[in-house]
Amino acid sequence: MYSFNESREIINNTISKINFADDPAELFDPIKYTLSTGGKRLRPALVLMSCELFSGKIDEAIMPALGIEMFHNFTLLHDDIMDKSPIRRNKPTIHKKWNENIAILSGDVMSILSYKYITKCNKEILPSVIDLFNQTAIMVCKGQQYDMNFETLQTVTVDEYLNMIELKTSVLIAASIKLGAILGGANQVDINHMYNFGCNLGMAFQIQDDLLDVYGDLKVFGKKPGGDIIANKKTYLLVKALEIASSEQKVRIYNQLKKKSFDTDKKINAILSVYNELNIKDISIALIKEYLSKSKSDLEKVSSENYKKEQLKELFEILLNRNK
Amino acid sequence: MYSFNESREIINNTISKINFADDPAELFDPIKYTLSTGGKRLRPALVLMSCELFSGKIDEAIMPALGIEMFHNFTLLHDDIMDKSPIRRNKPTIHKKWNENIAILSGDVMSILSYKYITKCNKEILPSVIDLFNQTAIMVCKGQQYDMNFETLQTVTVDEYLNMIELKTSVLIAASIKLGAILGGANQVDINHMYNFGCNLGMAFQIQDDLLDVYGDLKVFGKKPGGDIIANKKTYLLVKALEIASSEQKVRIYNQLKKKSFDTDKKINAILSVYNELNIKDISIALIKEYLSKSKSDLEKVSSENYKKEQLKELFEILLNRNK
Numbered sequence: 001m002y003s004f005n006e007s008r009e010i011i012n013n014t015i016s017k018i019n020f021a022d023d024p025a026e027l028f029d030p031i032k033y034t035l036s037t038g039g040k041r042l043r044p045a046l047v048l049m050s051c052e053l054f055s056g057k058i059d060e061a062i063m064p065a066l067g068i069e070m071f072h073n074f075t076l077l078h079d080d081i082m083d084k085s086p087i088r089r090n091k092p093t094i095h096k097k098w099n100e101n102i103a104i105l106s107g108d109v110m111s112i113l114s115y116k117y118i119t120k121c122n123k124e125i126l127p128s129v130i131d132l133f134n135q136t137a138i139m140v141c142k143g144q145q146y147d148m149n150f151e152t153l154q155t156v157t158v159d160e161y162l163n164m165i166e167l168k169t170s171v172l173i174a175a176s177i178k179l180g181a182i183l184g185g186a187n188q189v190d191i192n193h194m195y196n197f198g199c200n201l202g203m204a205f206q207i208q209d210d211l212l213d214v215y216g217d218l219k220v221f222g223k224k225p226g227g228d229i230i231a232n233k234k235t236y237l238l239v240k241a242l243e244i245a246s247s248e249q250k251v252r253i254y255n256q257l258k259k260k261s262f263d264t265d266k267k268i269n270a271i272l273s274v275y276n277e278l279n280i281k282d283i284s285i286a287l288i289k290e291y292l293s294k295s296k297s298d299l300e301k302v303s304s305e306n307y308k309k310e311q312l313k314e315l316f317e318i319l320l321n322r323n324k
Numbered sequence: 325m326y327s328f329n330e331s332r333e334i335i336n337n338t339i340s341k342i343n344f345a346d347d348p349a350e351l352f353d354p355i356k357y358t359l360s361t362g363g364k365r366l367r368p369a370l371v372l373m374s375c376e377l378f379s380g381k382i383d384e385a386i387m388p389a390l391g392i393e394m395f396h397n398f399t400l401l402h403d404d405i406m407d408k409s410p411i412r413r414n415k416p417t418i419h420k421k422w423n424e425n426i427a428i429l430s431g432d433v434m435s436i437l438s439y440k441y442i443t444k445c446n447k448e449i450l451p452s453v454i455d456l457f458n459q460t461a462i463m464v465c466k467g468q469q470y471d472m473n474f475e476t477l478q479t480v481t482v483d484e485y486l487n488m489i490e491l492k493t494s495v496l497i498a499a500s501i502k503l504g505a506i507l508g509g510a511n512q513v514d515i516n517h518m519y520n521f522g523c524n525l526g527m528a529f530q531i532q533d534d535l536l537d538v539y540g541d542l543k544v545f546g547k548k549p550g551g552d553i554i555a556n557k558k559t560y561l562l563v564k565a566l567e568i569a570s571s572e573q574k575v576r577i578y579n580q581l582k583k584k585s586f587d588t589d590k591k592i593n594a595i596l597s598v599y600n601e602l603n604i605k606d607i608s609i610a611l612i613k614e615y616l617s618k619s620k621s622d623l624e625k626v627s628s629e630n631y632k633k634e635q636l637k638e639l640f641e642i643l644l645n646r647n648k
């Protein structure tokens with residue numbers, strides 16, 4: 001079984017060999033650029049690992065895995081336009097480096113290309129692969145819309161937040177794992193367990209992401225902490241804090257949220273002090289562990305022999321230790 | 325055989341019955357709105373008519389036809405953002421009525437939904453349906469990019485222009501007809517003839533569109549003439565005029581193109597007088613007839629009995645007489 005890092009390497013090699021030598025350059029250069037800026041390659045690696053768990057090989061999963069990575073990068077590209085983000089992976093975003101029109105249209109092409117690669121699979125499983133991908137893609141867009149809607153809402157409940165990240169993040173991770181299982185010839189019961197394994201893993205992954213934005217180590221995580229706080233982003237930490245805060249603490253949070261101009265460090269520290277009073281870090285870690293525990297238990301239910309699951313189990317460690 | 329108008333009616337009825345009762349409203353209301361604003365329903369009607377030509381029925385073509393219409397409307401929605409068009413079909417465009425983010429994201433969902441509907445077909449033909457659609461969708465995006473590139477070019481050759489409209493307009497019309505033929509169980513030779521029939525029909529259709537913008541009857545065409553002239557759009561008329569114009573006539577055209585502020589009627593009349601001197605109307609009509617003649621000849625080659633082709637042949641008349 002290939003490890004997570006080996007699987008990512010296979011994806012990176014495959015991406016480096018795609019031939020996009022195509023006109024017009026304005027359309028394909030941004031796609032090459034987007035794919036070359038890296039990223040964790042988590043989702044396509046999961047497609048390969050999940051496929052290998054059942055079939056013992058990954059050859060037929062490489063193109064569909066690439067399709068999943070293409071789709072993920074398409075969503076980031078369009079999200080960056082919508083969020084007006086100037087930087088992604090330490091590099092200028094497409095709408096900044098080129099322009100917004102090129103970002104819209106090259107994103108559209110990436111969305112189409114993701115279908116092209118994902119459907120490079122055995123004819124027999126094609127209908128279920130397409131159904132899975134259609135449903136997933138729509139859910140991801142719904143998640144993005146809810147996330148944008150949250151920006152203008154004063155209050156978002158924890159349930160609303162969890163529903164949003166399930167749509168925006170978890171279902172694509174779950175679908176990657178399910179896709180691998182389908183490609184690997186798993187039975188329907190195992191396919192469902194794998195989906196749930198991925199969905200819970202995805203929830204843990206996103207909440208960990210929210211946590212690292214505030215409590216992450218700059219050297220390891222690569223981002224200056226507090227970006228979400230500065231942007232008033234409705235993260236798990238903020239939503240949970242507002243749920244359990246006293247009236248006085250709520251006032252302190254909302255005072256920061258409504259400021260039009262502010263010293264970023266002061267704003268981060270003001271919000272952070274409420275988080276610390278409320279033990280938000282521990283509460284978040286507890287929820288991450290809860291999702292990881294569910295995820296582990298889903299993986300246990302899969303009928304494959306235990307030793308084959310080792311590489312996938314390592315993901316739990318990798319995820320929990322992303323900050324170290 | 326259903327006529328063109330009957331086929332359009334079937335599509336309109338189907339669209340009116342789709343249940344988009346889905347959250348979040350910000351994502352699905354724009355899709356309902358877009359589909360409810362009408363349009364000619366040319367492409368989905370062609371899917372039905374082409375399918376019926378071979379199979380004698382249309383039931384299995386209705387959902388894929390809807391997918392084609394969904395895709396066409398998705399491209400219009402995103403094109404309208406890129407072109408900053410405030411009005412489409414006499415109604416505010418999505419980015420004007422809602423906002424640009426909602427227009428981007430609801431367009432993305434329409435693109436995904438088009439795959440959902442197009443792939444609602446027999447498992448046996450699914451791979452060829454997907455291949456056709458993937459290739460077509462990418463060509464349409466390329467066409468849009470070339471069209472945008474043309475805006476900043478001083479000179480576009482007639483060949484470059486024809487290549488652009490083939491990608492942006494013709495291939496989707498051709499693909500609609502080919503899709504119908506595949507769904508109707510046509511053999512490969514007929515499928516190819518039908519594709520060529522559609523491609524040539526599409527070329528005629530687009531050049532006719534360019535012509536009607538200048539020489540169309542306001543009462544029938546529903547648009548005030550000269551919109552393309554005002555917008556400096558590189559139409560067949562402009563590209564051809566610049567190809568055959570004398571130095572003096574070129575100067576008169578470029579003088580108009582470079583004006584930042586102008587009286588619209590004066591600008592239209594100035595360009596129109598060059599067109600008239602150069603006989604651009606007749607030259608355009610001759611090219612339209614040339615494409616229609618090729619298109620007719622492609623349809624003749626299709627092995628179906630002649631009487632079955634009558635409804636499709638009527639399209640040539642409908643197209644040529646759009647101005648009356």
